[in-house]
Amino acid sequence: MAGKIITISSGKGGVGKTTATANIGLGLAMLGVRVICIDADIGLRNLDVMLGLENRIVYDIVNYVEGRCRFRQALVRDKRFPELFMLPAAQTRAKDAVTIEQMINVANEAAQMVDYVLIDSPAGIEHGFRCASAPAEMVLVVTNPEIASVRDADRVIGLLEAEGGSPTRLIINRIKPELVQRKEMLAPEDVVDMLSVDLIGLIPEDPEILAAGNRGQPVVLNNGSSAGQAFLDIARRLQGEDIPFAPLKSQSFFRRLFGSR
Amino acid sequence: MALTLKGTQQGILLCPLSESWEEVLQALENALRDAETFFRGSRIILDMGSRELTKENLLALRAVLDRYDIELWAVLSENEATVHTTRAYGLRTRLPGEAASKEASPSAVAEANALVVQRTLRSGQSLKYPGHIVLIGDVNPGAEVIAGGHIIVWGKMRGLAHAGALGDEQAIICALELAPAQLRIAGHIGRPPESRRRKPLPEIARVIENNIVVEPWATRG
Numbered sequence: 437m438a439g440k441i442i443t444i445s446s447g448k449g450g451v452g453k454t455t456a457t458a459n460i461g462l463g464l465a466m467l468g469v470r471v472i473c474i475d476a477d478i479g480l481r482n483l484d485v486m487l488g489l490e491n492r493i494v495y496d497i498v499n500y501v502e503g504r505c506r507f508r509q510a511l512v513r514d515k516r517f518p519e520l521f522m523l524p525a526a527q528t529r530a531k532d533a534v535t536i537e538q539m540i541n542v543a544n545e546a547a548q549m550v551d552y553v554l555i556d557s558p559a560g561i562e563h564g565f566r567c568a569s570a571p572a573e574m575v576l577v578v579t580n581p582e583i584a585s586v587r588d589a590d591r592v593i594g595l596l597e598a599e600g601g602s603p604t605r606l607i608i609n610r611i612k613p614e615l616v617q618r619k620e621m622l623a624p625e626d627v628v629d630m631l632s633v634d635l636i637g638l639i640p641e642d643p644e645i646l647a648a649g650n651r652g653q654p655v656v657l658n659n660g661s662s663a664g665q666a667f668l669d670i671a672r673r674l675q676g677e678d679i680p681f682a683p684l685k686s687q688s689f690f691r692r693l694f695g696s697r
Numbered sequence: 698m699a700l701t702l703k704g705t706q707q708g709i710l711l712c713p714l715s716e717s718w719e720e721v722l723q724a725l726e727n728a729l730r731d732a733e734t735f736f737r738g739s740r741i742i743l744d745m746g747s748r749e750l751t752k753e754n755l756l757a758l759r760a761v762l763d764r765y766d767i768e769l770w771a772v773l774s775e776n777e778a779t780v781h782t783t784r785a786y787g788l789r790t791r792l793p794g795e796a797a798s799k800e801a802s803p804s805a806v807a808e809a810n811a812l813v814v815q816r817t818l819r820s821g822q823s824l825k826y827p828g829h830i831v832l833i834g835d836v837n838p839g840a841e842v843i844a845g846g847h848i849i850v851w852g853k854m855r856g857l858a859h860a861g862a863l864g865d866e867q868a869i870i871c872a873l874e875l876a877p878a879q880l881r882i883a884g885h886i887g888r889p890p891e892s893r894r895r896k897p898l899p900e901i902a903r904v905i906e907n908n909i910v911v912e913p914w915a916t917r918g
Contacts, residue, residue, distance in 0.1 A: 583838075587820050590837050594819030630837060630855075632817055 438547040439470070442554050442674070443572035445596075447588030449559030451580045452609040455645060456637075457556040458486040459656040459664070460576075463671030465517035466656070470550035472511065474543065475525035476568035477558040478533050484524050488652020489514065497542060498526035498533045507545050516657070521550070532563050536570045543571035552674070561595060569596060576636060576670075578607045581622040590631055605636035607670065612641045637670040638681055639663050699724035702827075702845070702863040707792055708740040708770050709827050709845075718754045722761055728863060729765045739827060740770035742792065750779040755786060811846070818842065818856065827863065838878060844868070853897070857881070866904045875900040875911060885909050 444457045454477075461473040475483035478498065484490040492512045495505040500523075514520035523546065526533060534542075546553045557568035569575055575596055579589040593604050608624050615621035624638055642663035648655045655664035656671075669679050699715035702725075713721040729736055741762060743750075750772060762769050771789035774780050780790050811829035818824055818832065820839030829846035840856035842848050845863040847870070854872035859881035861868025866883045874897035880887045882902065887909030899914035 587837075587839050590820040591839065594822050594840075597819070598822075630835075632835070 438544070439472075439549070439551045439553055440573055440674075441543050441547055441571050442552060442574045442576060443476075443557055443569050443602075444554060444576045444578060445557040445565060445569060445592055446559065446578040446585070447561060447565075447592040448579075448585045451578050451585050452607075452639070452645075453559070453578050454482045454486050454556050455649060455654070456576065456578050456607055456609065456639075456667070456670075457483060457554050458649075459654045459667035460670050460674070461520055461522075461552075461554050462487070462514070462517065462654050463656045463668045464552050464554075464674065465514065465520035466668065467671055467675060468519065469552060469675070470519045470521075471552045471554060472521045472523060472546040472550050474523040474546065474553060474555045476534075476539065476555050476564060478525045478529055478564065479527065479531050480558065481525040481527040483522060483556050484512070485652060486649050486654060487514065487522055489522055489524075490652070493524045496524045496526040498529050501534050501538045501542065507542075519550075531558070534567060536563075536567050539567040540571045561592065565592070565595075569599070569601070572602045574602050575604045576607055577604050577631075577633065578609055579627060579631075580610045581608055581616070581624065581627055583622070586622065586627055586630055593631060593633060604633050606631060606633045607637040607639065608635070609637075609639040610641045611638060635681065636673050637666060639666045698864070700728075702728060708742045709736065709767075710742045710744055712744045712746075713748075718757065722757055725758075726761055729761070729767070736765055736767050736827070740768040742770055743772045745772060745774040745776065745779055747775045748779075749776050750774065750782060752782055752785075755782060812844075817852075820856075836872075836877075847871075860902075869901055869903045871899065871901040871914065873897075873899050875902065880909055880911075882909055887911075 444453050446453050457473055461471045464471045473483060475481055484493055489512050495510040497510065499505045500507055500510040511521040511523055543553055543555060555568045555572065558564035577589050577592055579585045596604055606628065608627055611624060612621055616623045628635055640662050642655060642661055644655050644658060644661045645663055648658065655661040656667045658664045672679050699720040701712045701714065703710045715721050759769055769788060771792060772783040783790050811831050812826040813831045814824060815833040817834045818836045818840040820837055823841045824830060825843045827845040830842055830844040831849045832842060833851045835852040836842055836850055836854050836856040838855045843859040843862050847868050848858050848860045850872035853874040854877050856877060857879045858870045858877055860870045861883040864883050868882050870880055870882065877889060880902050882904050885904055900911050901914050902909055902911045
């Protein structure tokens with residue numbers, strides 16, 4: 437049976453698509469299922485850096501599409517989990533180097549090999565986004581709890597619906613519970629209410645994410661990280677496990693509870 | 698006003714009021730331009746009453762409509778010569794089924810048909826209809842609803858709403874939660890106050906003395 441093709445999208449840039457792709461991909465691999473992560477952001481390759489696989493790239497998606505290598509040759513196997521592969525984007529090529537048909541073929545070919553194909557979509561709503569979402573059976577829309585990114589997520593969900601498409605699930609990234617408590621940040625309920633899409637992940641803001649991305653060691657590998665745990669929960673939910681959403685607590689809340697400093 | 702436009706089930710009913718055909722065409726052009734793509738692909742039923750429509754009038758009207766991708770579908774007339782001219786161009790002179798009501802109604806929206814839609818209107822999406830629009834669902838920020846008649850939203854109205862887009866000031870906008878980016882009724886534009894109230898409640902917006910006034914929907918009694 438072919439694997440499930442899932443695209444990670446957002447509309448707005450910088451909300452954490454690539455971070456989510458890397459962490460969910462690794463999370464699934466940690467659960468023992470086979471995954472291929474495809475970087476569809478041609479010309480602005482990032483996923484390889486997040487996964488710490490940059491120096492292992494030989495071929496990329498454009499090379500494969502142009503027939504310069506075989507599919508397996510273009511894949512980079514993860515150094516930690518043999519279940520995880522990455523198909524890198526081309527860094528030196530233009531955005532439109534891969535057509536929609538080619539992307540669908542690539543995704544289907546990948547799905548023959550593994551249980552999950554995760555496609556990291558570029559920002560925007562143009563060709564790159566259409567390419568990345570065309571093969572998807574499900575789209576995970578990443579948003580931050582702020583108005584501009586919620587608006588863009590809404591636009592993306594609308595476009596996907598108009599394409600007649602695949603179901604969407606929502607990931608709210610970078611939640612700061614203490615700001616939500618002070619009503620300075622949109623609460624997750626407000627975001628869900630506005631977008632009326634089923635939630636699949638609530639990721640708290642975690643300074644560890646930045647450092648982890650720079651090191652090429654996504655936070656999901658870090659046992660103590662609350663964001664890492666939240667990403668692993670998404671992987672489990674994709675696998676069909678019924679995992680309740682952990683209430684997000686601010687540190688000050690814990691401090692009050694336990695009286696420590 | 699040089700003309701009235703009214704959304705009906707069969708098409709948009711155009712009744713010229715001005716004696717000057719040039720004025721009628723100018724007013725039509727203005728209405729079409731203001732409503733942008735609102736009319737695109739629709740068809741016009743021209744109600745001439747007893748006045749005469751010459752071949753030149755007809756061709757000039759068609760030239761305007763063509764530019765907006767609108768079809769001249771039928772010409773209703775009690776004038777022998779007009780009926781003759783119209784038939785020569787292969788246009789209908791009668792509407793199929795029941796005859797269109799011709800008496801000028803005080804409000805063009807009063808008899809319009811309604812489009813009922815059940816969905817969420819998301820950012821970048823647009824819903825346009827020459828008659829009334831009833832939307833069961835939310836209008837998210839960045840989305841727009843434009844109706845020739847009333848707009849009724851059974852949900853949250855957070856985008857842009859333009860009721861009476863054909864120029865009818867009797868049109869109203871109401872929603873379970875009226876928190877729009879902007880409200881327009883006919884040629885009037887209103888923005889909500891900067892500070893929003895605490896509790897959402899059903900409200901109705903209408904034009905009173907050239908201003909858009911928003912009032913809570915209170916049961917009277």
